[in-house]
Amino acid sequence: MSVPTSRSYHHGDLYNALIIAAAELIEESGSLGFTMADAARRAGVSSAAPYRHFKDKDALLEAVTQLGFFALGESSRRIALSHENGSIDTIIALGQNYVAFVQEKAPFYDLMWGDIGTRAMDDEHFNRSASGFYVLEAAVGAYLNARNIKAVDKLDIAIKLWALVHGFAAISMSGKLPHFHPDADVAAMLDSSTRLFFAGLDTVSVSDR
């Protein structure tokens, strides 16, 4: 918020300051339409300074994207810790958190799921961006263990749930839902379809147990 008044000629941590400045600008404006000069100004430096730390604007956006994935992963971990391990409630809460994250940070969605977020990344970056998914996969694994279901693959189930949840997030963000169903409640629909999905799973796995 307040710019340090006693800043010296050298910033100290301009790299991170720029990432945060860009993220704030994106969040406040609700779009990716900030300029490098905007980000530099907010970080308290001239418009040429960012180029000491980022090759170009794309590189800065990539870093902001990583921050978005990190935030999603962190909030997923918090959700998992605050719910009973192995419960379906954990899985549902993770999905609702995902949807809420996308709704609250709509422009970040474009970053994370647009050209930049889906570009090829090295393993380290990928794993960081995927940490939220691994939380879901672990929650599914715990659920299957708790119920002693062995006939299904937790990775397979986690991907299917991810698709469901991501679809709800995308649809809700598109703003089209109220046209179809004026008082549709995404969180409730996500809850019931997750339960429906696991109920279906039971009919399959029961015969295998």
Next chain:
Amino acid sequence: MSVPTSRSYHHGDLYNALIIAAAELIEESGSLGFTMADAARRAGVSSAAPYRHFKDKDALLEAVTQLGFFALGESSRRIALSHENGSIDTIIALGQNYVAFVQEKAPFYDLMWGDIGTRAMDDEHFNRSASGFYVLEAAVGAYLNARNIKAVDKLDIAIKLWALVHGFAAISMSGKLPHFHPDADVAAMLDSSTRLFFAGLDTVSVSDR
């Protein structure tokens, strides 16, 4: 392909020619990065001519977006007609068609689900853009009728299936899937999760019948 050599000073149908030119450029380049001059050139007119028919570039993109929704709706109708009415196969085929459409027309996805496609539209445009969904809803209704399931709402189910399918489309397009599951088959996963979903529905509706 071939520009009519005997074209007079007046084009005749420049409005539609520009929409098609823009759509082709998007498809060929795989991005939305064409210029108004590109579209005009392809339609065989000068770069100022488009402004007789479209207020600005956004208006042209909106028209292309409508074309995308129309194409999706048409292919959905074809799928529905070529499968047994009331069958789960129809529903699955509609989903797989949706995913294939998004994969094949990736840049159109950005148009249809980005800023432009999700902008407020009048009822006529909305209904045209939603015609694919109505095909799915009808297929769900036919399925429920055929099985004499009355306890569930076809609109509710259709939205949930839409979310699932859309999620698979988005995830598959992001290119991240192979990182998690090297030989994941989206069409097969969509098939099995749709069946799982309806199996779950049976466990609910059985008790109501």
Next chain:
DNA sequence: TGTACATCAGTGAACGCGCGTTCACTGATGTAC
């Protein structure tokens, strides 16, 4: 049927402006001796 005139879809050239990026230069920092 022929001429005058309004209308409007085209042309070609240029404008303008936003913004990413570069350039020559400067101020601060740290380290060798």
Next chain:
DNA sequence: TGTACATCAGTGAACGCGCGTTCACTGATGTAC
């Protein structure tokens, strides 16, 4: 501890260019009389 020097993170100004859009003008079309 003090001085010289390499290093590098900053500055301020400007460049350049891509591209959407406008402008004055022209060619074709259709209709009134």
